[in-house]
Amino acid sequence: MTPDERASLKMESVKGSVSQNLLEGPIAKNLALEHLFERASVARELHAAGMLLRRGICRVSVEEARVFAGSDDFFVHPGSNLVTTREVLAEEAALLQTVKAGQGVYAELGCGGQ
Numbered sequence: 001m002t003p004d005e006r007a008s009l010k011m012e013s014v015k016g017s018v019s020q021n022l023l024e025g026p027i028a029k030n031l032a033l034e035h036l037f038e039r040a041s042v043a044r045e046l047h048a049a050g051m052l053l054r055r056g057i058c059r060v061s062v063e064e065a066r067v068f069a070g071s072d073d074f075f076v077h078p079g080s081n082l083v084t085t086r087e088v089l090a091e092e093a094a095l096l097q098t099v100k101a102g103q104g105v106y107a108e109l110g111c112g113g114q
Contacts, residue, residue: 028056033074033085041092042084045069 023031032051036043043051049065056065069075075083 023056024059028052028060029068029072029074031055037085037088041088042078042082045081045083048075048083 029052032048032055035055036048036051046069048069049062052060052065052068053062060068069083074085076086076089078084
C-alpha cells in the first residue's frame, strides 16, 4: 500500500462504517444447512457450527453456533459428534429403495453377450 493510499484510509471512517449484507440467524442457518449437506450426508458438529459462523458473520455468536450444531431441531445425531438431517436420511432411504428395486432386473455390465 502506498503512503497516499494509507493516508486516504482514515481509521474513523473504516471503524464507523456500517456493515451491509450481513445475514440474520435464520437465513444463515438455512444457507449453512444447504452447504453442509451439499456433498455429504453427515458432518461433524464443529463443522456445522463453523459453517454457521461463516454464513452469519457478526450476526451469530460462537455460543449460538455451538447450540445450533449440538441441539438444534434441524439435526439428527447418528453418531458421536456427527449430525445429519431428517431430509438427508429420507433421501438416502429412497435411494437405497430404488437400488434394491433394480437389482437383478438388467443384465450384468461387461458380459458382452458371450
